[in-house]
Amino acid sequence: MKVLLIKPKARLKTIQGLHRFTMLEPLELAYLAAAAGPRHAVRILDLRLERRPQPAMARVVAEMQPDVVGISAYSHEGSTAKALATIVRRAAPGAFVVVGGHHATVAPEDLDVPAIDAIVRGEGCAPFAAILAALEKHEAVEGIPGVLRTGDGFDPKAAHVWPTFPDPATLPLPRRDLYDWRRYYTVWLAENPPSWYPLFPPTAMVRSSFGCTQKCTFCVVPYLCGGRHMPRPVEAVADEIAALPQDHVYFGDDENYLDETFAYELADALERRRVRKRYLAWVRTTTAVRSPELMKRWAEIGLESVYIGFEHTTDAELRSSRKGTTVAVNERALDLLKGMGIAVHGSWLVRPEFTEADFDRLASYVAALPPSEHSFNVVTPSQGTPDYEAIQPQIWVSNPHDLHDAMHPLTPTTMPLRRFAARYARLVVDGIKRSPLRTGNRPVRPQDLVRALWSERVYYRAYRDLYRDYPRGLWQ
Ligand code: B12
Numbered sequence: 001m002k003v004l005l006i007k008p009k010a011r012l013k014t015i016q017g018l019h020r021f022t023m024l025e026p027l028e029l030a031y032l033a034a035a036a037g038p039r040h041a042v043r044i045l046d047l048r049l050e051r052r053p054q055p056a057m058a059r060v061v062a063e064m065q066p067d068v069v070g071i072s073a074y075s076h077e078g079s080t081a082k083a084l085a086t087i088v089r090r091a092a093p094g095a096f097v098v099v100g101g102h103h104a105t106v107a108p109e110d111l112d113v114p115a116i117d118a119i120v121r122g123e124g125c126a127p128f129a130a131i132l133a134a135l136e137k138h139e140a141v142e143g144i145p146g147v148l149r150t151g152d153g154f155d156p157k158a159a160h161v162w163p164t165f166p167d168p169a170t171l172p173l174p175r176r177d178l179y180d181w182r183r184y185y186t187v188w189l190a191e192n193p194p195s196w197y198p199l200f201p202p203t204a205m206v207r208s209s210f211g212c213t214q215k216c217t218f219c220v221v222p223y224l225c226g227g228r229h230m231p232r233p234v235e236a237v238a239d240e241i242a243a244l245p246q247d248h249v250y251f252g253d254d255e256n257y258l259d260e261t262f263a264y265e266l267a268d269a270l271e272r273r274r275v276r277k278r279y280l281a282w283v284r285t286t287t288a289v290r291s292p293e294l295m296k297r298w299a300e301i302g303l304e305s306v307y308i309g310f311e312h313t314t315d316a317e318l319r320s321s322r323k324g325t326t327v328a329v330n331e332r333a334l335d336l337l338k339g340m341g342i343a344v345h346g347s348w349l350v351r352p353e354f355t356e357a358d359f360d361r362l363a364s365y366v367a368a369l370p371p372s373e374h375s376f377n378v379v380t381p382s383q384g385t386p387d388y389e390a391i392q393p394q395i396w397v398s399n400p401h402d403l404h405d406a407m408h409p410l411t412p413t414t415m416p417l418r419r420f421a422a423r424y425a426r427l428v429v430d431g432i433k434r435s436p437l438r439t440g441n442r443p444v445r446p447q448d449l450v451r452a453l454w455s456e457r458v459y460y461r462a463y464r465d466l467y468r469d470y471p472r473g474l475w476q
Contacts, residue, residue, distance in 0.1 A: 001136060003042045004066040004095075005029040008073060008080045009053040012469065014407040015076060017462035019048060020455035022186040024205045024250060028072050028101060028124070030174035035125035036132055044178040047084075057084060061091040068135060070128065072101040075383065075404035078110050085115035096135055100124045103401065106220060106383040108159045110401055112150045117141075119148040122163025122224065123210075125171055162223050162384075165210055168232040173240060176204075186250055186280070187452070189305040189373055191343040191436050199437070199448040203280075204246040208237045208266065212254040214284070217322050220382035221254050229255070231262040238269035241277065251281040258287065263294055267301050275301075282307045285333035286325050292336055305343040308333065312349060313365045321349075334372060343436055344372040350424060351379050352409035359423045366431060374431030376424065377406040396474060408466055416476045417467045425463035432456055 007026040010016055026046050033042040045060055047053035061069070069088050073081035085097050099111050100120035108119045118141055120127045127146040134141045141147055146163050148155060185200040209232060211225025231237075241249060257263045270277075279298070283306040288295050295303070310330050312318050318325055337344050346369070348362060366374050381387030383404070394411040397403055403410060413420040437444075444452075467475050 001040045001067040001132065002064055003033075003036055003040050003068045003070070003132070004061065004064055005032055005042065005044050005070045006057060006072070006084060007044075007046045007048060008071065008077045008084055009047040009050060010074075010077055010405075011080050012076055012403070012405050012408070013462040014466055015405050017455075017459035020458055023048060023184055024186065024203065024252070025176065025181065025184045026072070026179065027174055027205045027207065027252060029070070030176050030178065031125055031172065032070060032100075032128050033175040033178050034172035035129045037129065040132060042175070042178065046179060049183060054084070054087060058087050058091050061088050061095075065092050066095050068096045068098065068132065071097070071099045073099060073103040074101060075103040075107065075401045077101075078103040078107065078401045079399065082111065082113055082115065085113070089115040096131075098128070098131060100128070105163065105224070107401060108148055109154075109156065112148075112154045114151065116150050119150065120146055121148065121159075122146050123165050123171075126166060162226075165225055165230060168210060168230050169236075171232065173236070176244075181245055186248075187455075188248055188278070189280070189343045189345055189435060189437065190278075191304070191338065191341050193437070193442065195443045196445055197442075199444060199452055201248045202246045203248040203250050204241075204244045205250045205252045206237065206241055206244075207252045208232055208256060209253045209259070209262070213258055214255075214324055215322055216324075218379065218381040218385060218387045220384050223384060225254075229258040231259050234262060234265045234269050237266055238273055238275070241270060242273045242275045244277070246277075248278050249280070251279065253282065255284055255287065256281040257283055257291065257294055257298075260291055260294055264297065267297050270301055277302050279303045280305045280307070282309075283337075284308070284325070285310065285330045288333040288337055289329050292340075295337060295342065296340055299340045299342050303342055305345060306337060307345045307347060310346045310348055313362060331369075334369065338370055338372070346372055346374045346431075348374060348376045348431075349379050350376050350427070352411050352413045352420075354420070354423075355414055356423070359427060363427055363430060366427075366434065369434070371434060371436040373435035373437075376427050376431060378409050378424075380404060380406040380408075380410055397470060403469060407463070408469060412474075417470060418475050421464055421467045424466075425460050428463050429456060429460045432459075 029044045036042050050056040071081045071084055081099050088097055096117050098118045099116050104119045105121045111119050127144055130144045131141050182202050186203045188201050211229045212221050213229050215222050279302050311323055315326050334344055391411050396412050400410050
């Protein structure tokens with residue numbers, strides 16, 4: 001069969017702005033392509049790379065006339081995925097259209113529309129392979145675990161049972177040969193990079209594990225992983241990394257270092273293979289403080305930067321979101337990591353209730369930290385969590401999925417929205433400026449400098465203007 005896998009281009013300017021700094025491989029589609037197996041002709045279409053995504057997709061669909069179309073979507077892309085499915089239906093009426101990804105997992109009822117035939121919740125490899133096998137034999141896809149039919153076949157009860165993540169050892173190796181790896185990058189943070197070092201190197205994304213043992217009340221991951229951290233087999237991850245053409249690797253795990261044995265074994269396996277790459281990972285401050293030796297080991301084999309969800313500047317706030325850390329632990333972790341030469345990107349939360357004084361407080365706290373890069377999200381509990389249920393009655397927009405990018409407040413802001421956005425934009429840009437790449441005065445390639453400054457400007461404007469994504473009546 002001919003199978004077309006599509007990654008949508010986000011509609012929100014905030015996400016388009018984010019993509020100027022970080023545009024990672026469509027790894028989910030590479031996994032699905034691998035799951036499809038060699039018997040099918042699979043094509044990956046990444047619409048993020050297209051200036052005019054809808055006409056580009058319509059052209060490919062009309063030419064290819066696929067038998068099966070798979071579309072991936074985060075929640076903020078839910079409406080876009082439905083619009084794309086409608087175009088596919090028109091251009092290739094015989095194609096079976098499946099939508100999967102995080103939106104399908106947390107809000108499948110939103111995708112129950114005539115242009116979509118099936119919805120896949122949770123890890124998609126096994127269900128997608130089973131769908132292809134059934135379609136090939138002209139059998140029904142009903143009853144495949146993780147798969148919901150739309151229309152009369154939609155099962156609202158099944159839509160509310162969390163999918164279970166499979167044994168990670170059963171996952172195939174992603175098919176990265178179906179796209180041009182040189183087109184994917186992230187702005188690379190490092191504490192002491194050599195002069196003229198590229199700011200936006202081609203970057204691979206690798207999933208070495210899935211899940212997290214923490215129970216932060218705003219996060220959906222504990223529900224998706226049953227509170228477990230599940231590493232893939234060490235040798236498989238090491239082989240995958242060793243085969244990558246890129247020198248830079250972004251770990252797309254929830255948290256890499258929760259299982260110390262796995263993390264040490266992976267470091268050893270990479271060293272045995274003489275793999276010398278540069279790594280970026282998301283790490284909890286509690287992990288860094290508990291296991292400094294592990295961090296040091298990873299720094300030795302190439303860990304250059306870590307992303308950390310510091311979230312709040314007070315213990316009371318950290319307690320209320322059950323983050324399981326304190327301000328003192330956060331600060332210790334930052335010092336410790338910097339002391340090892342690992343650059344830190346801190347991620348912080350802004351609440352819709354923020355006043356001018358709250359913005360001032362967060363801005364001055366971050367400005368006083370040792371050089372480190374920072375980004376800021378608006379508290380946006382994931383659909384399906386108790387925190388999301390709690391905010392439901394206050395949600396002030398008719399389709400919250402469209403604005404679910406953790407940058408748009410879903411509940412009323414205390415400050416006028418336009419002013420909130422202006423303060424938020426300033427915070428974001430000042431956070432980028434604290435990067436050690438900026439404060440270190442090392443020479444940067446001119447083309448990278450122009451690109452970085454232009455991206456920063458676009459990013460700033462996206463945040464400043466985010467109030468325009470709301471009905472006019474809410475702008476004040
Ligand atoms: C790595 C990661 C990122 C990376 C980018 C990843 C990428 N591919 O570009 C970065 C750090 C840049 C990022 C950014 C953001 N992220 Co993020 N991210 C993750 C993380 C940790 C892993 C996602 C991942 O890529 N996994 C590896 C791939 C292989 O797995 P997968 O995407 O789950 O895909 C599998 C299944 O979902 C399914 N599937 C997926 N698509 C399809 C399609 C079909 C047809 C089928 C059948 C199956 C299927 O099968 C896939 C195969 O394995 C998840 C948390 C998690 N544990 O899932 C959050 C997560 C996905 N992110 C989230 C959010 C909110 C964001 C941001 C909006 C945050 C922000 N303000 O910066 C942005 C938006 C980025 C964007 N492109 O829109 C939320 C999504 C919530 C939602 N309901 O949409 C999550 C779940 C985190 C959370 N705790 O809530 N993210």
